[in-house]
Structures are given as structure tokens and as C-alpha cells.
Amino acid sequence: MPTWDLVVRNGIVVDGTGLPRRRADVAVKDGRIAAVGFVDGEGAREIDADGRVVAPGIVDPHTHYDPQLTFEPYGTSSCFHGVTTVVAGNCGFSVAPLRPGDAPWLIQLFARVEGMDAAALEGIPVDGFESFPEFLESMRGKIGINAAFYVGHCAVRRYVMGDDCQTREATPDEIEQMVAIVRDAMAAGAAGFSSTHSPTHFDSADRPVPSRLSSMDELRALVEAAGRGGAGGSIAYLPGSAVGGITADDEELLIDLALSSRLPVVIQGLGARSKVDAPTAGWDNAKRFVDDATSRGAAVYSMAMSKPFNRTFDLAAGTKLYEGALQFHRMFTEAPAFAERIVLLQDPAFREAIRDSVDNPNRDGSLGATLPPPHWSVLHVNKVTKAENEKFVGRSLVDIAAELGVHPTDAMVDIALSEDLATEFVWRTETPEWIEGTKIAQDDPHMIVGTSDGGAHLDRDDGAEAHTWFLEHWVREWRGFTLEEGVRQITAIPAALCGFTDRGLVLPGYAADLMIFDPDTVGPDHKEFVHDFPNGAGRWTSKPKGVHATIVNGVPIVLDGELQPDAGLPGHVLRPNDTQPAAGGRR
Template sequence: MDLVIRNGNIIDGSGLPSYLGDIAINDGRIVKVGNVADTGTTEIDAQGKVVSPGFIDPHTHFDAQLLWDGAAKPAIEHGVTTIVPGNCSLSLAPLKADHRMKLVGMFNQIEEMPFKAFEEGVVWDWESFEEFITRIKKDLTINVAPLVGHSVLRLWVMGNESMHRTATEQETQAMQALLKECLDAGAIGLSTSFVDMDETLQPVPSRYADAAELDALCAVLGQHNRILQVVHEFYDNDITVARIDQLADISRKHKITTTLSPLFVNNDNFAGVDQAIARVVEQNEAGARVWPQVQTRPIDISFTFSVPSLLFIRLRTWYAVMRFGTPETIMAAFSDEEQRKQLVAEASNMMGLWQRLILRQVKTEANQQYVGKNLAEIAELRGTDALNVMIDLSLEEDLDAHFLSADMGHNNDDKVGSLLRHPHVMIGASDGGAHILSFSTYGDTGYLFSRFVRENHSMSIEEAVKKITSDTADIWAIPQRGLLKSGYVADVTIFDADLIDRGPEYYVQDVPGDGHRYVRDSAGVETVIIGGAVAYTQQGGYTDERRGEIVGGRA
């Protein structure tokens, strides 16, 4: 045997209760689960730890990162062994050379991937989807189930006209042929968006498609039995319900699976999400396959005083200073004794909020010591209060102090927990690899276990594992993954059930072109095995193994 994992608490992804046992792995496959007598070339003692299938993240934007980082860091250290990039109508292929900068602009606008990262991290040596797959396969540690983006298909076929009008019949047929080519090359499905905007704040090309075009493309998905992912108008409940109906019709007509993301819990309108889920259940019971994706993490709000934030819109004096001010006048208002006194007096009854704010980022060396602390802690160190600390730090940083107000949305644990557990909901929508300059999109799996299994008991650990392994593999038709089962590919995550979590968010410079991003480390994930080889250990970090594959699609 190449590898034997011994004495683990096996949670096999089926939802069945855990049990003590061993797992034998040979030639990249699981060959036995239970009691293993044979000795492995490598042996891992998993006593006291959970041994589960590797987690699958079905909504990511790691497309660009995969060109310089085949491990999609830090996804693997959070237990993720398979990612789905290419969501929201955007993939990096197929892409004609003439359209590269247009796509870079869209990635910059929608996913906050810096232009410089593309300039310095990308050698543009592909055009077709197959060439792109060949390119990223060279150095792949993580498994990739890539979607092809509808906007990109339009751009290829229609050029700049894709951003202005519906397609002709001939153009639609050309897109169908191109989609077929991408599916044959390994795309797991098609993504589209009814929401996103490009770098000029105009709708992305997919939004100019009419229903007939989408229907024609879904006919191709039906022929290949592949999935359709859409970004729907998640901020409007009525339209969300209408999109569920539209996807249900498409699903039944073409016999395909569809998924819409993200679905959020609006704390002021629980009835809205209940209505959406009720419609999903009704449609699925009538033969459709519609899967809303719900993310585990809450939504945080971040701000600086260099850009007016609506967080202050209920504070008359603050909002007036920010709304009509320039950075210089805001600095002057904060520095002026009388104005500051007035500002402090107005905001002091919200001290609880200011105390919870976290200092995320500063530019001066002197204040680096406070990064990651909340304002109550910093205030104590400085002998003042949180509100004055917020003002002082902003002055010291020329308004470039970044603050974070955590847990501001999608944060009702009972409601979110019941949604995550719902049999018609897919856990996803992490957006991994996107929004890199605004917040960290990593660690949602750890948060699922720490928050919704350990703290709130919204679901059992077995249910949670099933939700992000075999359920996801089934919905996305990713074969031979998602279960610890003899014959299956050996993608395995070993973690401590008492410790698994997401770590604190921090800012790091690891993007090509000296670029930054927000990331989180994991906690409690001890070993991650991909394709039968150890890809990551908590103690040793990433290994040199490159067993990642392009996966997915019903052959």
C-alpha cells in the first residue's frame, strides 16, 4: 500500500454515523475502508481525528490564480480538494488574443484581481478552452472542475457586439458549437450572470442574451448532461423567485441540473428566503433540479474615511462631513476641537459598534501593532475610548486606516443554520479567489464546523461533511469523489473536530506584481490528501506533490 491512515474517526461522506477504522490507499485510489492489516509505505496515525472525503468548493473564481498557483492557496489548507472556477459568466477561456484586456477588465471589476497580477503573473499562451486546460494542468495540486463562462462565449463569437445586443440565430449556433467544444475539452458546465457589471459599469455580455439564446445553450448542456450556474438578482426576492421558476423550466425541458448563487438571509425579511426555498421545493418536487447555494460565513462591512460609507448615514453630522467633504476637509473636521467634540457626542451612543470594529490595515509602521485588534482593545492600550481611537487612527493614517465591522449581514445563526441544513440547499457561494482586496473568501468550510456544528448544533458533523462532499459531488456530477469508498479517488481531509475553524483575516502580499489580498489561515486541518498523495500538513505546509486533475462532467 502506498498510504494507510490508521485509527481515524471515519466520516465517509454518506451521512452515516462515524466509526473507528483505517483507510488503505494505492495508486491514487482508496482500496479499503475498515480494518487494514497491510502496512503502508507511508502511515498516518489519525487517532482522535476525523477522516473525511476532501471538501468540494462549488463556487470559486480561482481562474487567474491557477495560472501561477496550482494549489489555489489557501484553499487546500482549509480541507478543500476540489474547486469549481469559472462562475458568474466569467472564465479565462475560450479567449481570443484581441479580447484579453477586456476580460482582464471584467475580472478586475468583478473579482478585484489587479491588472498588474495579469501583467506579471500570466503568460498568455492559450485561446481555446482545451489549450487553457492543458496550461493549468501542468502544475495542478488541487482538483479543478471548470465552468465555461457565457460572457466569454459571447465575446468570442460576437466581439464587441456581445456588449450591445442579442445574438442572431447564426451567432447563437456558433456559441452552441463553441460550448460543445468546451464541454468536450473538460468543462463541467456553463455559468451565466443576470447581475454583474464590467469595468465600465455596463452589464457583462451574458446580460444581453435573450431567453432563446440561453435556451439554445442549455440544449447543448442537456446533450452533454452538464450543469448551468447562474448569478441571479439575489438582492430582490421577487426576481429571485422568478429566476427559480425560469431555471426550473430550463431544468425540466433540457433535463439538466441548475444552480443559483448566492442566496442570503435578509435579517429584515426572513419571509423572503422562506418564499424562495418554498418555491425551490415546489419546483423540484415537480421534476426540476434547482439548487440554491448558501454561504456559511456572515457578511462584514469594511470602510475607511477616505471613501464615504453609508455606515454613517444615520449620524447627521458625520454624514454631512463625509458626504460633502474632501479628504482634507474630513481631516480638518477630525482635527478641529469643536467639530470633533460634536462628532464624538453624536456617535457616543453607538459605542458598542465602535468597540467591535476591527482595525484591518494601516500604512504606518507605528500602528502595525494594532492591526487585527478591535477598537476596544486598542482604546485600552491607548487609554482612551473606541470612538476617539477610530478618529485618532484615521488622522495618523491620513484617512487610510481600514476598519471592519464584522457580522453585519447573513448572520442570523438559527436561520442560516436551518438553511445550510435544508435538503434542497447546496452549501457554497464562497467566492474563493474573488474580492481579494475587500475581504477573505477562504475558510468557509472551517466556519461551517465551528459555528454550525460545534457552537450552534444546527447539524451533526456527519451531515456537515456530507453537505460539502458527496452532496456536492452528486449535484455537480463529479464522479468517484466525495465519499470514502473503495475504488474512489483518494481525496481525503483529516481534521480535529474540536478545533477545525477559520483563522483571523489578514492582509498579505503574495499576488504577482507585488499585489495584496486578504486571506485566512485554517485551524484544526491536519492533513490533506489529493489523488492519494499528501498535499498539505499542518506541521509541514504544502508538499511538492502535484496530483490535481481536471474533474467533472458526466462522460
């Protein structure tokens, strides 16, 4: 009879502590690591990891998997890349609480703000829960990876206020009702509370999302309720100045929220104009802020966008990347049909109106979206359909415009018009300045590697590859981190931040969440657009190279890039600062 449920033999253990690697076997019993070193006795299942690294499974603290996990239990594509634990419900958007009959509202919200297919979202089994505690219970025993869930401000506000949630501030009585919901959610095991005042967040009807209508008193009350209502966790929040640079008032607000909740407050894009830019010119001021917060006992962190954008689009299909360039974006809103768009772009008056729009994006949230558009210097021609345009491929719009003696807007539109708008452009933010700025920021302990946005924006990309990209480039290629420190950044640190006391380390007694990979080849490999969601909805998926196994609570769920048919559903619904037996999947 086997001694162990699983033995991983002959691997190089990088245990997540940051200590030097060592060759060792890892034995697993009842979902937990039982031994690390020489392991005697056989396993019911054995994996030979010779030549490979055995590390803790990746903990991804910024995802939007809560809708997807209700109908696709493994969190694809993140699980292919070694992720064993995700935190969902970020940015103020959670699936619950949800009143009966309110599913259409929920679907249109996620469809807009997180780029999810509305047809796929119809697969959410909304009749299985109403309250947030009921939602958590409905997920137990039904997921293949571990997941923790924030209770989102938008859902809470909608539940209490109905349609008024997007038109006005809440009354004191309504705030008290929301406080009770947040307390109940935290007591049931919520990962924390999430909210947004970001001016980039609108729903499908171009209305500000509910949390943007909340007063600071409401926000403070709910954040304090989260701190007092549970056993830990964190606050995920996007302040109103998250785009363009954190203001002094928002700095004080963030410190206040951290002190009143006594929880870590996690923001995005610190030191940059948005979460997708490198913290370059603004980093010194950002560093001053977080150091001041620490000196006052306030735990304020920021997610670091460690993977640059590499997003393609064409003017025929359109794109949401220019929503913050209000005049430029008119080509998509005023001319939704192809023929109309051609005519509009040929109109000299329209061209004159949009010419400077990208250089002068909107900064007033009352006028519309404030999402910063791609700079012309990082926008390139990626693919063309005519031979005479081949000379533009791989070049930036700034370079092309200088050669042609025109504004970059005109260069872009003229090339596109010459090919019936089929020219493919690519927004590629990786520059020497981006690498240097991101490296400096990532070295600071207030910055958390992540922001994969797993489960979101699958209409445009699949960010699930963020962590294998980090291992390939920041660890192997650029040597920004040692292998040991790089692993710690994406395992033990986010686990500690989120309060997962038995995850993120390969040590006896810890949950047997493991990733086995080849450090010489690990990285993203290929992407594919598939139709595997409810109602045949399509999405981008991503597969890595060099990842041999993803193991959740002692069960290999992915081997060599393929989901295992015998894996079952070993994932747990996690709650902060809670340690339970790891076997069984009902946690």
C-alpha cells in the first residue's frame, strides 16, 4: 500500500521563502506537504521532476474569475501557467450579492468593464445564490483551483439601492444596510472589500458604475466594516485619481482607509498615469507617499504591471483603447457600420476634429471616459494587406508620420484607408524606459507583482500568461530577480498579503499547491481564439512553454499543458487567516 498520495522526486525545490534552491523530493499526504528531502516509501502517484524546479503554486491576487468559475471550474488559462490560487471580485465588481431578476444588470456590467462576452455570462447559475455567503457556499466543492472572493461595492450598492445606485449618493439608512452586507460577507469568508472611483469605469449604457456615485463617508463606512467584520483580508480600491497620478487628497484617503480597516489597501498604477504604464517620472513622488504611509502604520500597496501591453487592433473592427480620446473615439461611436466609417474618415472636417485628440485625452470624468490612449510612440503598424505598405511594418506612427510629413493621426488613418481599414496596429509598451521604470518600482516592497486580470478582457487578449512572462523575462532574460526571489514575489508575498496562511511555500504542513517548471524554457507560448464558453461564446486562451505540472491540494490538474480528466475538483474556497485540512475540496 502506498505511503504517500503523491511524491515529486528529484526536483530542484525553490520553496518560496527566498532561500537558495536545493535538490529534494516532496511527499504529499491528504492534500498537504508531508516531507521535503529524501522521501522513502512509494506514492500512489509519482512525478519525476529531474531537471525541473518544484515551486509553490502561483498566487494571483488580481483576477476577475468569479463569473467564469461558476461554469468553468479550473480558471483556464491561468492554471496552465502554474497558478493554483486566484483572488477574484476585484475593482468593485463581484457576482454577489444579486437580487432575483437582476442577472441582466450584472451581465451588462461585466460585459463592459471587464470585456466579458454577455452570451458566456448567461451561463452563471444565478438561481443558486442571492447573498454573498450563499455565493461562497455555492462554489464549495465545485472548483478545480483555489479561489478567494472580494465582496464588490457595485454589487452591494445595487442590492440595496436598485436603479438609484447609479444616480445618487446613499442615505444613512442605505449605508447601514450596506455595512451589514459587508460584515456578513466578511464573516462568511470574503477575501475583503473592493471598490472603485476610477473615472474609466462605465457600464454598457455608458453610466458610471455604482461605486463611483458613493460618497467618501459611504466608502469609509464599508471599508471599516470589512476590517471589523472578518478575520483579515485586504481592501482593493481604485481612487478617483488612479488615472493621471494619485492626488494629495487621495493619498490621505488611502492612508485613512488602511488605518480605519487595519487591513492592507491595494491600489494599481502607483507612480504612473495608469496601471498599464511604467512608474517612471512619477515614481519618486509615489515612493515618498508609500514610505509616509508605512511610517504612519498604514499598509498601502500597489499592483505592478510587470508585463507590457502588446495589444493588436484594426479600425474596421474597432477598439475600446481610445475611449479616453473622445473626439478620436467618435469614429467608432458615430460610424458603427464599415461603410459609414470609411466616409467619416475621408471627411476633412472630421479629420481636423480628431487630429489632436490622442495627444490631448479627456481628463474630466463628467465628460466621459478618461482612459489614457496609446501614445503614438508606442503604436506600431503590425500587419498590412498591400505590398506598398510593407515598408511601414514594425515602425511606430511617430516615425512613419515624420517620414510622410503628416500628423500621426493622419498617418494612421491614411494607411488604414488604403487597405479598407484592414491594417493591423499594435500597442506595444515595452521600451527601455518601461523596463527601467518597472524594475525600479518592482524592487520596492510596496509593489506587488501581478495584475494579470485573469478572466477579464478575453475579447482582446488573455493576460493569464503574466506570471510565466515574469519568469521568462524578469527572472531569466533581464535578471531583475534571482530565481528564488522571483518565485517568492509571485507566491509567498501575495499569499501573505491576502492572508493565506498555509499557501505560497513548499514546507511541511503547507497545502500541496505546486508548480513544476523548466527554468530554462518557461514562458508564454501561444494563444488561440476558441469557442468553449456557454452559448458558444468565444475568447482568447493562452498556453505556456516549460510548465510541466500544476498541482492543487496534492492533485495534478494540469500536466504538460493539458487538463487531466481524472483531476476532479480539488480546489478550495479560501478565506483569510483560516487553516483547514487541505483534502476534500469542500473548504
